[in-house]
Amino acid sequence: MSDAYEPYMPLLNRIKSEGKCLDGGILKVDSFVNHQLDPLLMMDLAKEFVKRFADKHIDKVITIESSGIAPAILVGLLLKKPVVFAKKKKPSTMNDMYETEVFSFTKNRSYSVCCSKEFINKDENILFIDDFLANGNAAKGIIDLVNLGGAKICGMGFIVEKSFQKGGTILRNLGYQVESLVIIDALDDCKITFKA
Amino acid sequence: MSDAYEPYMPLLNRIKSEGKCLDGGILKVDSFVNHQLDPLLMMDLAKEFVKRFADKHIDKVITIESSGIAPAILVGLLLKKPVVFAKKKKPSTMNDMYETEVFSFTKNRSYSVCCSKEFINKDENILFIDDFLANGNAAKGIIDLVNLGGAKICGMGFIVEKSFQKGGTILRNLGYQVESLVIIDALDDCKITFKA
Numbered sequence: 001m002s003d004a005y006e007p008y009m010p011l012l013n014r015i016k017s018e019g020k021c022l023d024g025g026i027l028k029v030d031s032f033v034n035h036q037l038d039p040l041l042m043m044d045l046a047k048e049f050v051k052r053f054a055d056k057h058i059d060k061v062i063t064i065e066s067s068g069i070a071p072a073i074l075v076g077l078l079l080k081k082p083v084v085f086a087k088k089k090k091p092s093t094m095n096d097m098y099e100t101e102v103f104s105f106t107k108n109r110s111y112s113v114c115c116s117k118e119f120i121n122k123d124e125n126i127l128f129i130d131d132f133l134a135n136g137n138a139a140k141g142i143i144d145l146v147n148l149g150g151a152k153i154c155g156m157g158f159i160v161e162k163s164f165q166k167g168g169t170i171l172r173n174l175g176y177q178v179e180s181l182v183i184i185d186a187l188d189d190c191k192i193t194f195k196a
Numbered sequence: 197m198s199d200a201y202e203p204y205m206p207l208l209n210r211i212k213s214e215g216k217c218l219d220g221g222i223l224k225v226d227s228f229v230n231h232q233l234d235p236l237l238m239m240d241l242a243k244e245f246v247k248r249f250a251d252k253h254i255d256k257v258i259t260i261e262s263s264g265i266a267p268a269i270l271v272g273l274l275l276k277k278p279v280v281f282a283k284k285k286k287p288s289t290m291n292d293m294y295e296t297e298v299f300s301f302t303k304n305r306s307y308s309v310c311c312s313k314e315f316i317n318k319d320e321n322i323l324f325i326d327d328f329l330a331n332g333n334a335a336k337g338i339i340d341l342v343n344l345g346g347a348k349i350c351g352m353g354f355i356v357e358k359s360f361q362k363g364g365t366i367l368r369n370l371g372y373q374v375e376s377l378v379i380i381d382a383l384d385d386c387k388i389t390f391k392a
Contacts, residue, residue, distance in 0.1 A: 036314075070269040074235075080236060115231075
């Protein structure tokens with residue numbers, strides 16, 4: 001495990017050319033990451049995640065709907081392992097499930113995240129994949145669900161991390177291997193500042 | 197374009213072995229399609245979709261969050277074309293968008309489906325991919341969004357169609373090529389009856 005940050009340059013360059021910074025420190029990458037998706041770039045990101053977690057034993061990939069599903073399914077495809085996506089609403093067809101609360105700063109409200117008990121098994125090593133790491137609340141929700149099932153998170157991969165929010169620090173201090181393909185240090189004055 | 201139904205047998209067999217039929221005509225395939233995903237099966241389904249729409253010119257793939265994203269990204273990967281997922285809630289970062297209402301019988305309420313205007317362009321040929329076809333309301337919402345952008349739906353692919361609900365008939369009567377990998381004729385008495 002290495003804690004040295006190495007940006008994944010094809011993604012960094014794509015953010016430079018197509019990403020937009022909106023008022024209020026919002027990074028808009030919805031032309032290739034979270035509304036329209038570029039499947040070829042997404043597959044390259046998945047390969048990079050697999051490379052960065054190559055020393056881990058991984059039984060399963062977990063993500064959270066919706067924007068994490070695309071990178072997670074591709075990581076699962078490469079690893080030939082099942083992918084679970086935690087749901088933000090309890091489905092009417094799901095009874096026996098783990099559930100936790102996640103606070104979203106973007107939306108300024110709490111929401112429930114849940115996962116059927118069937119799909120988190122004792123002692124499984126589970127890799128969490130998501131699009132963004134900001135305050136880390138979604139990640140903490142996933143840690144809760146995985147712990148409730150007696151499994152453990154063996155790593156966390158994010159497409160983009162915002163280092164000016166506290167999620168990365170919290171998760172690394174908890175001892176997790178956190179791999180962010182690009183880290184952004186600031187989004188002030190509608191300008192994207194990448195971590196060097 | 198052929199209207200003859202041919203089940204995709206690896207999926208049909210998987211539904212036979214792992215699918216569950218719940219009270220109220222609910223098919224539960226969440227161990228491999230829409231909660232936990234089997235990426236290898238999903239890739240096989242994507243290949244089958246690509247084969248069935250091989251005579252179409254396709255510029256883009258569209259789906260609707262969340263369960264359509266996994267099959268759609270894999271179809272997009274095989275076609276090397278962008279994938280757009282319509283959102284069920286208007287994101288705070290999205291202003292210029294097409295929006296329509298969809299009624300969900302499962303949830304017994306209407307919800308809004310929207311897509312940024314940037315990602316539906318005039319005269320594009322767009323393939324719609326989703327997990328389930330029941331009453332076809334989500335599909336009709338997608339048709340609305342695509343039409344609002346002056347593009348057109350060149351085909352619709354569903355993992356599972358329920359023929360005892362009216363979506364398939366409606367969409368085929370509208371002239372769309374609808375390809376369902378497995379069609380289920382009945383879910384009575386907690387028994388799955390496949391279309392022959």
